[in-house]
Amino acid sequence: MNSATNPRRVVVYGREGCHLCEDMIASLRSLQKKIQFEFEVINIDNDENLIQLYGERVPVLFAVEEQKELCHYFLDSEAFNAYLA
Known part of the structure; x- marks a missing residue:
């Protein structure tokens, strides 16, 4: 498969028992x-490196291809849609 047909990829950095993380994951699954x-x-x-980087600022939605943070705490639909466009 070439890159034009590969779907965009994002990572959710979060932690167990985090209701904001669960909300973002549910929103992404719905999308x-x-x-x-x-x-x-x-x-x-x-x-340990991710704990240092993100600490209490989870969830963080990270764009894999661009190597940049799209949003944190809540899904920013505008930023996410711009990334997918």
Whole structure:
């Protein structure tokens, strides 16, 4: 597959028991029914570097291709749609 047909990829950096993280993940799963993209969830508590980087500022939605943060705490639909466009 070439890059034009590969779906966009994002990562949700979060932690267990985080209701904001659960909300963002649920929103992304809902959007996946309408828009093609892939996402994975990474628990920052398993990585000291991620804890240092994000701390209490989770969830963080991170654009894999651009290597940049799209939003944190809540899904920013405008930023996410711009990334997918």
